[in-house]
Amino acid sequence: MVEEDLGLERVNCRAKGASSGFKVAILGAAGGIGQPLAMLMKMNPLVSLLHLYDVVNAPGVTADISHMDTSAVVRGFLGQQQLEDALIGMDLVIIPAGVPRKPGMTRDDLFNINAGIVKTICEAIAKCCPKAIVNIISNPVNSTVPIAAEVFKKAGVFDPKRVLGVTMLDVVRANTFVAEIMGLDPREVDVPVVGGHAGVTILPLLSQVKPSCSFTQKEIDYLTDRIQNGGTEVVEAKAGAGSATLSMAYAAVKFADACLRALRGDAAVVHCAYVASEVTELPFFASKVRLGRNGVEEIYPLGPLNEYERAGLEKAKKELAGSIQKGVSFVRK
Ligand code: NAD
Ligand code: LMR
Secondary structure, three states: OHHHHHHHHHHHHHHHHHOOOEEEEEEEOOOOOOHHHHHHHHHHOEEEEEEEEEEEOHHHHOOOOOOOOOOOEEEEEEEHHHHHHHOOOEEEEEEEEOOOOOOOOOHHHHHHHHHHHHHHHHHHHHHOOOOEEEEEOOOOOHHHHHHHHHHHOOOOOOOOOEEOOHHHHHHHHHHHHHHHOOOOOOOOEEEEEEEEOHHHHEOOHHHHHOOOOOHHHHHHHHHHHHHHHHHHHHHHHHHHOOOHHHHHHHHHHHHHHHHHHHOOOOEEEEEEEHHHHHHOOOOOOOOOEEEEEOOOEEOOOOOOOOOHHHHHHHHHHHHHHHHHHHHHHHOOO
16 A cells, blocks of 8 residues: 555656656547557657546556556546546647447448547537647548537637647558559658548649659559558458557557657658648648647648649549538537
């Protein structure tokens, strides 16, 4: 008992003293994405305090992760009555809470369950940490980001710089698939993927790949289709056991780490994300953004598109418009 008390006291001292790091909350931390994401964030030296929240199994995941000998202090929060405690003082909130797809489903089929989950979570963020950077992973991202924005607007705390839909997995996949067919190291490849995060709204700009590559039309068709359907490829391979979790946790950490480096003041932190945007006539769009101390500091234009990409953009915008409206109406209704 004495040892436990002593341990807790020391942990609390460490949490208070860790002023150089950031405070990060993961909501949905016991899930398929949440668990590896929690593990990887515990390994991130920029994190001083890690809050793990879920409606099930948060204490188990917290106990497990907390034994890792890295510096972040870990605390668990279980059930909606502890949601606000999980959020107070957070710099970055990552949301992978919600149900995943099964074969035959679209991401939009998740709307009925996940819209309410994201709305409730964002109401608590608006109350407890309205200045936090929010990374939204829960699908359908094309609608859950507008839902978050509407909730924050209603609460009078909306800052378009701080609400980011995570589309990093599309970029990660695109880099991998391009590297595979071009015989390159994926770490050296950078494919901008714009639009949104579902089917035809996922628009890889293969004309802007770095290092510069020239593809045949057959390669462009193959790559575009594979990148747009990468999520479905995993859903089908998992055959009812969920969707991408490990590659998503990797992508989420890559993006969260970029947000934290930007919060620290690092320069030139540029990634694709789905944000409130004026790059097109739509109110939300994914494109390259520069991250800084306040979140999204600059949104880059799409750059020159070829005819194939311009046609893809029109299709993407048509679908995105409906998904955005659906999210907005859900909160305004
Ligand atoms: P999962 O079912 O394994 O885990 C989800 C977790 O959320 C569970 O632990 C569950 O208890 C928790 N949860 C449910 N309701 C909650 C609530 N009200 N508050 C807090 N937590 C709650 O699912 P997963 O595989 O981790 O996927 C989670 C979400 O991420 C899904 O919507 C999925 O479609 C999405 N996803 C997005 C991307 C992307 O690129 N943005 C990639 C993969 C998955
Ligand atoms: C993905 O792209 O893997 C996620 O959006 C999950 C899914 O349902 O495909």
